[in-house]
Amino acid sequence: xxxxxxxxxxxxxxxxxxxxxxxxxxxxxxxxxxxxxxxxxxxxxxxxxxxxxxxxxxxxxxxxxxxxxxxxxxxxxxxxxxxxxxxxxxxxxxxxxxxxxxxxxxxxxxxxxxxxxxxxxxxxxxxxxxxxxxxxxxxxxxxxxxxxxxxxxxxxxxxxxxxxxxxxxxxxxxxxxxxxxxxxxxxxxxxxxxxxxxxxxxxxxxxxxxxxxxxxxxxxxxxxxxxxxxxx
Amino acid sequence: xxxxxxxxxxxxxxxxxxxxxxxxxxxxxxxxxxxxxxxxxxxxxxxxxxxxxxxxxxxxxxxxxxxxxxxxxxxxxxxxxxxxxxxxxxxxxxxxxxxxxxxxxxxxxxxxxxxxxxxxxxxxxxxxxxxxxxxxxxxxxxxxxxxxxxxxxxxxxxxxxxxxxxxxxxxxxxxxxxxxxxxxxxxxxxxxxxxxxxxxxxxxxxxxxxxxxxxxxxxxxxxxxxxxxxxx
DNA sequence: CAAAAAGATTAATGAAAGATTAAGACGGGT
DNA sequence: ACCCGTCTTAATCTTTCATTAATCTTTTTG
Numbered sequence: 001x002x003x004x005x006x007x008x009x010x011x012x013x014x015x016x017x018x019x020x021x022x023x024x025x026x027x028x029x030x031x032x033x034x035x036x037x038x039x040x041x042x043x044x045x046x047x048x049x050x051x052x053x054x055x056x057x058x059x060x061x062x063x064x065x066x067x068x069x070x071x072x073x074x075x076x077x078x079x080x081x082x083x084x085x086x087x088x089x090x091x092x093x094x095x096x097x098x099x100x101x102x103x104x105x106x107x108x109x110x111x112x113x114x115x116x117x118x119x120x121x122x123x124x125x126x127x128x129x130x131x132x133x134x135x136x137x138x139x140x141x142x143x144x145x146x147x148x149x150x151x152x153x154x155x156x157x158x159x160x161x162x163x164x165x166x167x168x169x170x171x172x173x174x175x176x177x178x179x180x181x182x183x184x185x186x187x188x189x190x191x192x193x194x195x196x197x198x199x200x201x202x203x204x205x206x207x208x209x210x211x212x213x214x215x216x217x218x219x220x221x222x223x224x225x226x227x228x229x230x231x232x
Numbered sequence: 233x234x235x236x237x238x239x240x241x242x243x244x245x246x247x248x249x250x251x252x253x254x255x256x257x258x259x260x261x262x263x264x265x266x267x268x269x270x271x272x273x274x275x276x277x278x279x280x281x282x283x284x285x286x287x288x289x290x291x292x293x294x295x296x297x298x299x300x301x302x303x304x305x306x307x308x309x310x311x312x313x314x315x316x317x318x319x320x321x322x323x324x325x326x327x328x329x330x331x332x333x334x335x336x337x338x339x340x341x342x343x344x345x346x347x348x349x350x351x352x353x354x355x356x357x358x359x360x361x362x363x364x365x366x367x368x369x370x371x372x373x374x375x376x377x378x379x380x381x382x383x384x385x386x387x388x389x390x391x392x393x394x395x396x397x398x399x400x401x402x403x404x405x406x407x408x409x410x411x412x413x414x415x416x417x418x419x420x421x422x423x424x425x426x427x428x429x430x431x432x433x434x435x436x437x438x439x440x441x442x443x444x445x446x447x448x449x450x451x452x453x454x455x456x457x458x459x460x461x462x463x464x
Numbered sequence: 465c466a467a468a469a470a471g472a473t474t475a476a477t478g479a480a481a482g483a484t485t486a487a488g489a490c491g492g493g494t
Numbered sequence: 495a496c497c498c499g500t501c502t503t504a505a506t507c508t509t510t511c512a513t514t515a516a517t518c519t520t521t522t523t524g
Contacts, residue, residue: 062421
Protein backbone atom coordinates (compact mmCIF):
# COMPACT_ATOMS: atom_id res chain seq x y z
CA UNK A 1 0.00 0.00 0.00
CA UNK A 2 2.80 2.39 0.79
CA UNK A 3 5.81 3.34 -1.32
CA UNK A 4 3.29 4.48 -3.88
CA UNK A 5 3.28 7.56 -6.00
CA UNK A 6 2.33 10.81 -4.39
CA UNK A 7 -1.24 11.68 -5.39
CA UNK A 8 -1.90 15.28 -6.29
CA UNK A 9 -5.24 16.89 -6.96
CA UNK A 10 -4.83 19.85 -9.29
CA UNK A 11 -7.75 22.27 -9.43
CA UNK A 12 -7.19 24.68 -12.28
CA UNK A 13 -9.78 26.04 -14.69
CA UNK A 14 -7.35 27.37 -17.26
CA UNK A 15 -6.67 24.79 -19.94
CA UNK A 16 -3.16 25.82 -20.85
CA UNK A 17 -1.76 26.04 -17.34
CA UNK A 18 -3.67 22.99 -16.18
CA UNK A 19 -2.34 20.92 -19.04
CA UNK A 20 1.18 22.16 -18.58
CA UNK A 21 1.26 21.47 -14.88
CA UNK A 22 -0.42 18.09 -14.98
CA UNK A 23 1.97 16.96 -17.69
CA UNK A 24 5.00 18.30 -15.93
CA UNK A 25 4.08 16.95 -12.54
CA UNK A 26 3.19 13.61 -14.09
CA UNK A 27 6.61 13.54 -15.65
CA UNK A 28 8.15 14.23 -12.28
CA UNK A 29 6.62 11.07 -10.88
CA UNK A 30 3.43 12.34 -9.30
CA UNK A 31 0.03 10.83 -9.88
CA UNK A 32 -1.95 13.85 -10.94
CA UNK A 33 -5.71 14.23 -11.10
CA UNK A 34 -6.69 17.42 -12.83
CA UNK A 35 -10.17 18.89 -12.37
CA UNK A 36 -11.47 22.22 -13.57
CA UNK A 37 -13.70 23.51 -10.84
CA UNK A 38 -14.43 23.31 -7.15
CA UNK A 39 -17.46 21.06 -7.43
CA UNK A 40 -15.50 18.48 -9.34
CA UNK A 41 -12.72 18.77 -6.82
CA UNK A 42 -15.04 17.98 -3.93
CA UNK A 43 -16.46 15.01 -5.81
CA UNK A 44 -12.98 13.74 -6.52
CA UNK A 45 -11.94 14.13 -2.89
CA UNK A 46 -14.91 12.00 -1.96
CA UNK A 47 -13.89 9.28 -4.36
CA UNK A 48 -10.26 8.79 -3.58
CA UNK A 49 -7.45 9.76 -1.31
CA UNK A 50 -4.92 12.45 -2.12
CA UNK A 51 -1.76 13.63 -0.45
CA UNK A 52 -1.90 17.26 -1.50
CA UNK A 53 -4.23 19.59 -3.37
CA UNK A 54 -3.10 22.45 -5.58
CA UNK A 55 -5.81 25.07 -5.86
CA UNK A 56 -6.03 27.97 -8.23
CA UNK A 57 -7.60 30.93 -6.47
CA UNK A 58 -9.30 32.61 -9.36
CA UNK A 59 -11.87 30.31 -10.84
CA UNK A 60 -15.41 30.78 -12.09
CA UNK A 61 -18.23 29.36 -9.97
CA UNK A 62 -16.35 28.47 -6.81
CA UNK A 63 -13.01 30.12 -6.24
CA UNK A 64 -10.09 28.51 -4.46
CA UNK A 65 -10.79 30.23 -1.16
CA UNK A 66 -14.40 29.08 -1.14
CA UNK A 67 -13.25 25.60 -1.99
CA UNK A 68 -10.80 25.55 0.89
CA UNK A 69 -13.56 26.66 3.20
CA UNK A 70 -15.87 23.92 2.00
CA UNK A 71 -13.13 21.40 2.51
CA UNK A 72 -12.83 22.55 6.07
CA UNK A 73 -16.59 22.36 6.61
CA UNK A 74 -16.70 18.88 5.16
CA UNK A 75 -13.75 17.96 7.35
CA UNK A 76 -11.78 16.92 4.32
CA UNK A 77 -8.36 16.68 5.88
CA UNK A 78 -6.19 17.33 2.89
CA UNK A 79 -3.25 19.74 2.84
CA UNK A 80 -3.49 22.30 0.10
CA UNK A 81 -1.54 25.13 -1.44
CA UNK A 82 -2.73 28.07 -3.48
CA UNK A 83 -1.61 29.07 -6.92
CA UNK A 84 -2.56 32.53 -7.96
CA UNK A 85 -2.00 35.69 -9.89
CA UNK A 86 -3.48 37.64 -6.99
CA UNK A 87 -0.46 38.54 -4.98
CA UNK A 88 -2.20 41.15 -2.94
CA UNK A 89 -1.04 40.93 0.62
CA UNK A 90 -4.55 40.54 1.95
CA UNK A 91 -5.07 37.55 -0.33
CA UNK A 92 -1.86 35.91 0.77
CA UNK A 93 -2.88 36.31 4.39
CA UNK A 94 -6.37 35.03 3.70
CA UNK A 95 -4.86 32.02 1.99
CA UNK A 96 -2.79 31.10 4.99
CA UNK A 97 -5.57 31.81 7.46
CA UNK A 98 -7.66 29.26 5.60
CA UNK A 99 -4.99 26.73 6.38
CA UNK A 100 -2.90 26.69 3.26
CA UNK A 101 0.52 25.11 3.53
CA UNK A 102 1.93 27.37 0.84
CA UNK A 103 0.93 30.22 -1.45
CA UNK A 104 2.58 30.58 -4.83
CA UNK A 105 2.34 33.60 -7.03
CA UNK A 106 2.05 33.31 -10.80
CA UNK A 107 3.89 33.05 -13.05
CA UNK A 108 4.65 29.64 -11.65
CA UNK A 109 8.07 28.18 -12.02
CA UNK A 110 7.46 24.46 -12.38
CA UNK A 111 10.74 23.42 -10.85
CA UNK A 112 10.14 25.60 -7.83
CA UNK A 113 6.66 24.15 -7.51
CA UNK A 114 8.07 20.64 -7.45
CA UNK A 115 10.70 21.65 -4.89
CA UNK A 116 8.00 23.15 -2.70
CA UNK A 117 5.76 20.11 -3.01
CA UNK A 118 8.60 17.91 -1.86
CA UNK A 119 9.37 20.25 1.00
CA UNK A 120 5.75 20.09 2.10
CA UNK A 121 5.41 16.34 1.81
CA UNK A 122 8.61 15.62 3.67
CA UNK A 123 7.29 17.56 6.63
CA UNK A 124 3.82 16.08 6.70
CA UNK A 125 2.90 13.98 9.64
CA UNK A 126 2.01 10.55 8.43
CA UNK A 127 -1.67 9.82 8.86
CA UNK A 128 -2.51 7.83 11.93
CA UNK A 129 -2.63 4.24 10.86
CA UNK A 130 -5.66 2.56 12.31
CA UNK A 131 -3.73 0.44 14.77
CA UNK A 132 -6.79 -0.71 16.59
CA UNK A 133 -7.10 -3.39 19.16
CA UNK A 134 -8.86 -6.58 18.41
CA UNK A 135 -11.09 -6.92 21.42
CA UNK A 136 -14.06 -4.68 22.10
CA UNK A 137 -16.91 -4.21 24.50
CA UNK A 138 -20.01 -3.00 22.71
CA UNK A 139 -22.78 -2.47 25.22
CA UNK A 140 -23.66 -5.90 26.54
CA UNK A 141 -21.84 -7.52 23.68
CA UNK A 142 -18.26 -8.59 23.52
CA UNK A 143 -16.54 -8.66 20.20
CA UNK A 144 -13.45 -10.72 19.60
CA UNK A 145 -12.10 -9.41 16.36
CA UNK A 146 -9.25 -11.84 16.14
CA UNK A 147 -11.48 -14.91 16.34
CA UNK A 148 -14.36 -13.16 14.62
CA UNK A 149 -16.73 -13.84 17.47
CA UNK A 150 -19.60 -11.73 18.69
CA UNK A 151 -20.55 -12.78 22.19
CA UNK A 152 -23.81 -12.04 23.94
CA UNK A 153 -24.53 -13.42 27.41
CA UNK A 154 -22.31 -16.45 26.92
CA UNK A 155 -23.71 -17.30 23.51
CA UNK A 156 -21.73 -16.39 20.46
CA UNK A 157 -22.00 -16.12 16.74
CA UNK A 158 -19.12 -16.38 14.31
CA UNK A 159 -18.88 -13.48 11.89
CA UNK A 160 -17.56 -13.57 8.36
CA UNK A 161 -14.40 -11.69 7.49
CA UNK A 162 -16.18 -8.74 5.95
CA UNK A 163 -18.58 -8.46 8.84
CA UNK A 164 -15.64 -8.56 11.20
CA UNK A 165 -13.64 -5.93 9.37
CA UNK A 166 -16.59 -3.62 9.27
CA UNK A 167 -17.47 -4.06 12.91
CA UNK A 168 -13.85 -3.44 13.84
CA UNK A 169 -13.90 -0.11 12.10
CA UNK A 170 -17.16 0.88 13.72
CA UNK A 171 -16.19 -0.37 17.15
CA UNK A 172 -12.84 1.35 17.20
CA UNK A 173 -14.68 4.59 16.53
CA UNK A 174 -17.54 4.03 18.96
CA UNK A 175 -19.92 6.99 18.96
CA UNK A 176 -17.94 8.64 16.23
CA UNK A 177 -18.63 8.98 12.58
CA UNK A 178 -17.02 6.53 10.18
CA UNK A 179 -17.39 7.99 6.73
CA UNK A 180 -18.39 5.89 3.76
CA UNK A 181 -15.22 6.87 2.10
CA UNK A 182 -13.01 5.66 4.91
CA UNK A 183 -14.90 2.42 5.33
CA UNK A 184 -14.97 1.63 1.64
CA UNK A 185 -11.34 2.47 1.12
CA UNK A 186 -10.37 0.35 4.06
CA UNK A 187 -12.56 -2.62 3.15
CA UNK A 188 -12.39 -2.59 -0.65
CA UNK A 189 -9.79 -0.03 -1.54
CA UNK A 190 -12.26 1.58 -3.91
CA UNK A 191 -15.13 3.93 -3.37
CA UNK A 192 -17.74 3.21 -5.99
CA UNK A 193 -21.45 2.67 -6.36
CA UNK A 194 -21.44 -1.09 -6.00
CA UNK A 195 -19.28 -1.35 -2.95
CA UNK A 196 -21.47 1.23 -1.38
CA UNK A 197 -24.45 -1.01 -1.99
CA UNK A 198 -22.54 -3.91 -0.56
CA UNK A 199 -21.75 -1.90 2.52
CA UNK A 200 -25.46 -1.39 3.09
CA UNK A 201 -26.02 -5.10 3.05
CA UNK A 202 -23.37 -5.64 5.70
CA UNK A 203 -24.75 -2.86 7.82
CA UNK A 204 -28.12 -4.56 7.77
CA UNK A 205 -26.49 -7.82 8.85
CA UNK A 206 -24.64 -6.23 11.73
CA UNK A 207 -27.77 -4.40 12.85
CA UNK A 208 -29.48 -7.71 12.94
CA UNK A 209 -26.75 -9.31 15.03
CA UNK A 210 -26.69 -6.38 17.42
CA UNK A 211 -30.39 -5.99 18.01
CA UNK A 212 -30.50 -7.92 21.27
CA UNK A 213 -29.13 -4.91 23.15
CA UNK A 214 -31.21 -1.90 22.34
CA UNK A 215 -28.67 0.49 23.75
CA UNK A 216 -26.54 -0.44 20.77
CA UNK A 217 -27.41 1.03 17.42
CA UNK A 218 -25.76 1.57 14.07
CA UNK A 219 -26.95 4.99 13.03
CA UNK A 220 -26.68 6.52 9.62
CA UNK A 221 -25.61 10.09 8.99
CA UNK A 222 -27.25 10.84 5.69
CA UNK A 223 -24.70 11.24 2.96
CA UNK A 224 -21.81 10.88 5.40
CA UNK A 225 -21.46 7.45 6.90
CA UNK A 226 -22.27 5.40 9.98
CA UNK A 227 -21.92 5.67 13.74
CA UNK A 228 -21.93 2.81 16.17
CA UNK A 229 -23.89 4.40 18.97
CA UNK A 230 -23.70 2.92 22.45
CA UNK A 231 -25.84 4.60 25.03
CA UNK A 232 -24.71 4.99 28.62
CA UNK B 233 -2.84 27.62 20.36
CA UNK B 234 0.17 26.38 22.17
CA UNK B 235 0.69 27.12 25.81
CA UNK B 236 4.36 28.02 25.62
CA UNK B 237 5.87 30.38 23.16
CA UNK B 238 7.32 29.26 19.88
CA UNK B 239 11.09 29.71 19.89
CA UNK B 240 12.62 31.18 16.77
CA UNK B 241 16.28 31.50 15.91
CA UNK B 242 16.88 34.41 13.60
CA UNK B 243 20.20 34.46 11.78
CA UNK B 244 20.62 37.82 10.08
CA UNK B 245 23.77 39.90 9.73
CA UNK B 246 22.12 43.14 8.69
CA UNK B 247 21.36 45.29 11.69
CA UNK B 248 18.33 47.08 10.40
CA UNK B 249 16.45 44.05 9.12
CA UNK B 250 17.48 41.93 12.06
CA UNK B 251 16.24 44.49 14.52
CA UNK B 252 13.01 45.04 12.66
CA UNK B 253 12.21 41.35 12.42
CA UNK B 254 13.14 40.40 15.94
CA UNK B 255 11.04 43.24 17.30
CA UNK B 256 8.09 42.44 15.10
CA UNK B 257 8.17 38.71 15.74
CA UNK B 258 8.56 39.30 19.45
CA UNK B 259 5.52 41.50 19.33
CA UNK B 260 3.66 38.71 17.60
CA UNK B 261 4.25 36.40 20.54
CA UNK B 262 7.34 34.51 19.47
CA UNK B 263 10.40 34.06 21.59
CA UNK B 264 13.12 35.32 19.30
CA UNK B 265 16.86 34.80 19.56
CA UNK B 266 18.76 36.95 17.09
CA UNK B 267 22.32 36.09 16.11
CA UNK B 268 24.46 37.68 13.42
CA UNK B 269 26.38 34.86 11.84
CA UNK B 270 26.50 31.15 11.25
CA UNK B 271 29.03 30.38 13.95
CA UNK B 272 26.95 32.03 16.59
CA UNK B 273 23.89 30.23 15.26
CA UNK B 274 25.53 26.83 15.67
CA UNK B 275 26.61 27.71 19.20
CA UNK B 276 23.12 28.84 20.04
CA UNK B 277 21.60 25.67 18.64
CA UNK B 278 23.89 23.69 20.90
CA UNK B 279 22.81 25.67 23.92
CA UNK B 280 19.05 25.70 23.62
CA UNK B 281 16.11 24.25 21.79
CA UNK B 282 14.32 26.03 18.97
CA UNK B 283 11.23 25.30 16.94
CA UNK B 284 12.29 27.02 13.75
CA UNK B 285 15.29 28.84 12.31
CA UNK B 286 15.13 31.78 9.94
CA UNK B 287 18.31 32.04 7.91
CA UNK B 288 19.49 34.86 5.75
CA UNK B 289 21.32 33.49 2.74
CA UNK B 290 23.77 36.30 2.13
CA UNK B 291 26.00 36.67 5.10
CA UNK B 292 29.73 37.20 5.55
CA UNK B 293 31.83 34.32 6.88
CA UNK B 294 29.28 31.52 6.63
CA UNK B 295 26.29 32.04 4.35
CA UNK B 296 22.87 30.55 4.94
CA UNK B 297 23.41 27.63 2.60
CA UNK B 298 26.65 26.69 4.26
CA UNK B 299 24.99 26.96 7.64
CA UNK B 300 22.19 24.65 6.57
CA UNK B 301 24.79 22.20 5.36
CA UNK B 302 26.65 22.30 8.68
CA UNK B 303 23.39 21.79 10.52
CA UNK B 304 22.78 18.69 8.47
CA UNK B 305 26.30 17.40 9.15
CA UNK B 306 25.88 18.02 12.86
CA UNK B 307 22.48 16.31 12.71
CA UNK B 308 20.83 19.35 14.13
CA UNK B 309 17.23 18.53 13.40
CA UNK B 310 15.77 21.98 13.26
CA UNK B 311 13.40 23.10 10.52
CA UNK B 312 14.58 26.23 8.76
CA UNK B 313 13.52 28.67 6.12
CA UNK B 314 15.58 31.01 3.99
CA UNK B 315 15.23 34.72 3.71
CA UNK B 316 17.00 36.24 0.80
CA UNK B 317 17.38 38.84 -1.87
CA UNK B 318 18.75 36.20 -4.21
CA UNK B 319 15.68 35.07 -6.02
CA UNK B 320 17.58 33.31 -8.77
CA UNK B 321 15.85 30.09 -9.58
CA UNK B 322 18.96 28.06 -8.98
CA UNK B 323 19.19 29.49 -5.49
CA UNK B 324 15.59 28.71 -4.68
CA UNK B 325 16.09 25.13 -5.78
CA UNK B 326 19.32 24.85 -3.85
CA UNK B 327 17.53 26.14 -0.79
CA UNK B 328 14.87 23.48 -0.95
CA UNK B 329 17.31 20.74 -1.81
CA UNK B 330 19.13 21.58 1.41
CA UNK B 331 15.91 20.79 3.23
CA UNK B 332 14.37 24.22 3.70
CA UNK B 333 10.72 24.30 4.61
CA UNK B 334 10.26 27.62 2.86
CA UNK B 335 12.14 30.22 0.86
CA UNK B 336 11.14 33.88 1.08
CA UNK B 337 12.33 36.56 -1.26
CA UNK B 338 13.14 40.03 -0.04
CA UNK B 339 11.65 42.49 0.47
CA UNK B 340 10.03 40.60 3.30
CA UNK B 341 6.49 41.35 4.25
CA UNK B 342 6.38 40.82 7.99
CA UNK B 343 2.77 39.76 8.11
CA UNK B 344 3.30 37.22 5.38
CA UNK B 345 6.33 35.91 7.23
CA UNK B 346 4.25 35.40 10.35
CA UNK B 347 1.52 33.67 8.35
CA UNK B 348 4.10 31.36 6.80
CA UNK B 349 5.68 30.59 10.13
CA UNK B 350 2.32 29.58 11.49
CA UNK B 351 1.61 27.46 8.43
CA UNK B 352 4.91 25.69 8.89
CA UNK B 353 4.46 25.12 12.59
CA UNK B 354 0.96 23.77 12.24
CA UNK B 355 2.36 21.23 9.83
CA UNK B 356 5.17 20.27 12.14
CA UNK B 357 3.30 20.01 15.36
CA UNK B 358 1.03 17.01 15.46
CA UNK B 359 -2.53 18.19 15.27
CA UNK B 360 -3.77 19.05 18.71
CA UNK B 361 -6.51 16.71 19.79
CA UNK B 362 -8.13 15.36 16.64
CA UNK B 363 -11.26 17.50 16.75
CA UNK B 364 -9.71 20.88 16.22
CA UNK B 365 -12.10 23.36 14.76
CA UNK B 366 -15.12 21.11 14.89
CA UNK B 367 -16.12 21.38 18.51
CA UNK B 368 -17.84 24.42 19.93
CA UNK B 369 -19.45 25.70 23.08
CA UNK B 370 -22.48 27.86 22.33
CA UNK B 371 -23.96 29.14 25.56
CA UNK B 372 -25.33 26.10 27.35
CA UNK B 373 -25.11 24.11 24.16
CA UNK B 374 -22.26 21.99 22.93
CA UNK B 375 -21.86 21.46 19.25
CA UNK B 376 -19.96 18.52 17.86
CA UNK B 377 -19.44 19.41 14.24
CA UNK B 378 -17.81 16.16 13.25
CA UNK B 379 -20.68 14.04 14.41
CA UNK B 380 -23.23 16.69 13.59
CA UNK B 381 -24.54 16.68 17.14
CA UNK B 382 -26.05 19.57 19.03
CA UNK B 383 -25.99 18.75 22.72
CA UNK B 384 -28.10 20.38 25.38
CA UNK B 385 -28.01 19.15 28.97
CA UNK B 386 -27.01 15.63 28.04
CA UNK B 387 -29.64 15.27 25.35
CA UNK B 388 -28.70 15.73 21.77
CA UNK B 389 -30.16 16.20 18.35
CA UNK B 390 -28.51 15.12 15.13
CA UNK B 391 -28.28 17.89 12.58
CA UNK B 392 -28.34 17.52 8.83
CA UNK B 393 -25.32 18.30 6.70
CA UNK B 394 -26.42 21.77 5.74
CA UNK B 395 -27.51 22.67 9.23
CA UNK B 396 -24.15 21.56 10.49
CA UNK B 397 -22.17 23.50 7.91
CA UNK B 398 -24.11 26.64 8.62
CA UNK B 399 -23.81 26.36 12.37
CA UNK B 400 -20.09 25.78 12.01
CA UNK B 401 -19.72 29.04 10.16
CA UNK B 402 -21.79 30.95 12.68
CA UNK B 403 -20.14 29.34 15.69
CA UNK B 404 -16.63 29.94 14.47
CA UNK B 405 -17.55 33.62 14.21
CA UNK B 406 -19.45 33.88 17.47
CA UNK B 407 -20.70 37.42 18.08
CA UNK B 408 -19.34 38.49 14.73
CA UNK B 409 -21.11 39.18 11.51
CA UNK B 410 -21.20 36.46 8.87
CA UNK B 411 -22.21 38.11 5.64
CA UNK B 412 -24.69 36.52 3.27
CA UNK B 413 -22.08 36.51 0.63
CA UNK B 414 -19.56 34.63 2.71
CA UNK B 415 -22.08 32.10 3.95
CA UNK B 416 -23.52 31.46 0.53
CA UNK B 417 -20.12 31.09 -1.06
CA UNK B 418 -18.96 28.74 1.64
CA UNK B 419 -22.09 26.59 1.65
CA UNK B 420 -23.07 26.56 -2.00
CA UNK B 421 -20.17 28.16 -3.77
CA UNK B 422 -22.70 30.41 -5.49
CA UNK B 423 -24.50 33.53 -4.38
CA UNK B 424 -27.92 33.68 -6.01
CA UNK B 425 -31.55 34.37 -5.18
CA UNK B 426 -32.58 30.79 -4.49
CA UNK B 427 -29.72 29.89 -2.23
CA UNK B 428 -30.43 32.95 -0.24
CA UNK B 429 -34.00 31.77 0.25
CA UNK B 430 -32.66 28.41 1.26
CA UNK B 431 -30.37 30.04 3.76
CA UNK B 432 -33.37 31.64 5.45
CA UNK B 433 -34.96 28.26 5.86
CA UNK B 434 -31.89 26.90 7.58
CA UNK B 435 -31.60 29.92 9.81
CA UNK B 436 -35.14 29.33 10.98
CA UNK B 437 -34.32 25.71 11.74
CA UNK B 438 -31.24 26.57 13.74
CA UNK B 439 -33.12 29.21 15.68
CA UNK B 440 -35.62 26.58 16.57
CA UNK B 441 -32.95 24.16 17.77
CA UNK B 442 -31.22 26.85 19.80
CA UNK B 443 -34.22 28.33 21.54
CA UNK B 444 -33.78 26.41 24.79
CA UNK B 445 -31.04 28.80 25.89
CA UNK B 446 -32.28 32.35 25.57
CA UNK B 447 -28.85 33.80 25.88
CA UNK B 448 -28.21 32.37 22.45
CA UNK B 449 -29.69 34.10 19.45
CA UNK B 450 -29.16 34.25 15.74
CA UNK B 451 -29.56 37.89 14.88
CA UNK B 452 -30.08 39.38 11.47
CA UNK B 453 -28.36 42.50 10.25
CA UNK B 454 -30.72 43.74 7.60
CA UNK B 455 -29.17 43.46 4.19
CA UNK B 456 -25.85 42.31 5.64
CA UNK B 457 -26.00 38.87 7.19
CA UNK B 458 -26.30 36.98 10.44
CA UNK B 459 -24.67 36.98 13.85
CA UNK B 460 -24.67 34.16 16.37
CA UNK B 461 -25.02 36.18 19.54
CA UNK B 462 -24.11 34.65 22.88
CA UNK B 463 -24.79 36.88 25.88
CA UNK B 464 -22.77 37.07 29.13
C1' DC C 465 -47.03 56.61 6.05
C1' DA C 466 -47.03 53.81 2.01
C1' DA C 467 -44.50 50.93 -1.14
C1' DA C 468 -40.75 47.96 -1.80
C1' DA C 469 -37.31 45.07 -0.29
C1' DA C 470 -35.65 41.79 2.93
C1' DG C 471 -36.54 38.41 6.18
C1' DA C 472 -39.29 34.71 8.70
C1' DT C 473 -42.03 30.80 8.81
C1' DT C 474 -44.34 26.73 7.45
C1' DA C 475 -45.39 23.34 4.29
C1' DA C 476 -44.96 20.59 -0.15
C1' DT C 477 -42.15 18.11 -3.35
C1' DG C 478 -38.99 15.12 -5.49
C1' DA C 479 -34.51 13.23 -6.07
C1' DA C 480 -31.04 10.86 -3.79
C1' DA C 481 -29.65 7.89 -0.14
C1' DG C 482 -30.54 4.11 2.65
C1' DA C 483 -32.80 -0.37 4.16
C1' DT C 484 -34.21 -4.85 3.33
C1' DT C 485 -34.79 -9.09 1.12
C1' DA C 486 -33.78 -12.21 -2.39
C1' DA C 487 -31.30 -14.09 -6.08
C1' DG C 488 -26.92 -14.84 -8.50
C1' DA C 489 -21.81 -15.59 -8.54
C1' DC C 490 -17.70 -17.14 -6.77
C1' DG C 491 -14.32 -20.08 -4.65
C1' DG C 492 -12.36 -23.36 -1.49
C1' DG C 493 -12.81 -28.03 0.23
C1' DT C 494 -14.18 -32.67 -0.25
C1' DA D 495 -18.06 -31.65 -10.09
C1' DC D 496 -20.98 -30.30 -6.40
C1' DC D 497 -21.91 -28.46 -1.90
C1' DC D 498 -21.85 -24.70 1.24
C1' DG D 499 -20.75 -20.58 3.17
C1' DT D 500 -19.77 -15.95 1.71
C1' DC D 501 -19.74 -11.99 -1.04
C1' DT D 502 -21.88 -9.26 -4.67
C1' DT D 503 -25.55 -7.65 -7.55
C1' DA D 504 -30.29 -6.80 -8.24
C1' DA D 505 -34.86 -5.37 -7.29
C1' DT D 506 -37.98 -2.99 -4.43
C1' DC D 507 -39.49 -0.26 -0.84
C1' DT D 508 -38.78 3.50 2.67
C1' DT D 509 -36.76 7.57 4.53
C1' DT D 510 -34.30 11.72 4.50
C1' DC D 511 -33.36 16.28 3.46
C1' DA D 512 -32.29 20.23 0.33
C1' DT D 513 -34.87 22.98 -2.31
C1' DT D 514 -38.82 25.44 -3.92
C1' DA D 515 -43.04 27.62 -3.13
C1' DA D 516 -46.46 30.19 -0.75
C1' DT D 517 -47.63 33.36 2.70
C1' DC D 518 -46.90 36.46 6.32
C1' DT D 519 -43.98 39.97 9.00
C1' DT D 520 -40.47 43.36 9.62
C1' DT D 521 -37.45 46.91 8.13
C1' DT D 522 -35.95 50.51 5.16
C1' DT D 523 -36.54 54.50 2.37
C1' DG D 524 -38.46 58.34 0.11
